[in-house]
Amino acid sequence: MITTMSLRDSLLDSAKEVFETMAFMALEEVHEDQEAPRLEDETLLGTITFKGSLEGCLAICCGCHCARTIGANMLGADPDEPMSDDEMSDAIGEVANMVMGALKARVQDEVGTMEVSIPSVVRGRELRNSLGDRASKITVTVNLEEEHSVQFSLLYRESGD
Amino acid sequence: MGKSLMIVDDSATMRKIIMRTVRMSGLEFDRTEEAGSGVEALQKLEGGPVDVILCDINMPEMNGTELVKKARELASCSGTKIVMVSTESAQDLIDQVMSDGADGYITKPFTPEKFQEKLAPLLN
Numbered sequence: 001m002i003t004t005m006s007l008r009d010s011l012l013d014s015a016k017e018v019f020e021t022m023a024f025m026a027l028e029e030v031h032e033d034q035e036a037p038r039l040e041d042e043t044l045l046g047t048i049t050f051k052g053s054l055e056g057c058l059a060i061c062c063g064c065h066c067a068r069t070i071g072a073n074m075l076g077a078d079p080d081e082p083m084s085d086d087e088m089s090d091a092i093g094e095v096a097n098m099v100m101g102a103l104k105a106r107v108q109d110e111v112g113t114m115e116v117s118i119p120s121v122v123r124g125r126e127l128r129n130s131l132g133d134r135a136s137k138i139t140v141t142v143n144l145e146e147e148h149s150v151q152f153s154l155l156y157r158e159s160g161d
Numbered sequence: 162m163g164k165s166l167m168i169v170d171d172s173a174t175m176r177k178i179i180m181r182t183v184r185m186s187g188l189e190f191d192r193t194e195e196a197g198s199g200v201e202a203l204q205k206l207e208g209g210p211v212d213v214i215l216c217d218i219n220m221p222e223m224n225g226t227e228l229v230k231k232a233r234e235l236a237s238c239s240g241t242k243i244v245m246v247s248t249e250s251a252q253d254l255i256d257q258v259m260s261d262g263a264d265g266y267i268t269k270p271f272t273p274e275k276f277q278e279k280l281a282p283l284l285n
Contacts, residue, residue, distance in 0.1 A: 021270040022178065074174065076181050090174040098269050101248020108251065118219060
């Protein structure tokens with residue numbers, strides 16, 4: 001069975017691949033003994049669910065200013081140009097979708113087929129997601145361009161099927 | 162005569178990113194259009210074919226694999242090259258969609274070089 005550590009490494013590698021390739025942005029993991037830039041008060045939470053022998057949810061959480069910067073980089077636009085809430089949410093949903101795809105490519109030999117949903121994005125303060133009892137959670141906090149804090153999390157459990 | 166391109170993806174942001182990446186790849190199209198779903202793409206294709214379709218797989222209403230099958234039933238699309246652009250990387254799914262009538266497959270995340278590699282041979 002896949003280990004928590006290898007899932008964690010795969011999640012971080014997948015996030016790096018997506019940000020470097022699609023947003024042209026470098027990210028560095030923030031370790032427990034390091035201080036991360038503070039997460040903004042109002043955040044976007046992009047989630048995508050998966051099912052198979054492992055079932056759960058991958059999430060990306062970042063502040064609205066950070067989301068606007070990510071979206072602008074993905075589109076090759078000026079970060080100061082106006083971006084609608086829909087565009088900002090769409091960009092974060094696509095990041096969640098691509099990180100999930102990259103993660104799936106890395107782990108599917110070990111965990112088998114993973115059926116993935118369409119991403120969804122919510123906006124608010126102190127957003128949390130939960131999968132109830134029996135679920136494990138991996139959280140990776142990264143420093144984006146030494147300016148923004150972004151959290152990736154993977155909630156998962158073995159399917160009862 | 163110039164080539165035409167249709168990008169089919171339910172994410173407007175992803176359609177813009179794909180359009181930008183096509184431009185960065187150096188490939189040139191005289192006419193480009195977009196569709197937000199397989200249903201919208203099919204309606205547009207019934208009005209007139211395009212040379213190349215870049216198509217997502219996971220979409221609401223009609224997904225990309227269904228669109229490929231239906232597009233191949235249209236006589237006007239017999240010469241259209243369809244390349245899937247998706248986060249899905251399972252080989253059995255890729256094999257299935259290629260046997261359904263797709264001409265190529267690009268996984269997300271992608272680079273301009275990947276578009277050049279996969280699309281240029283189809284345009285000649």
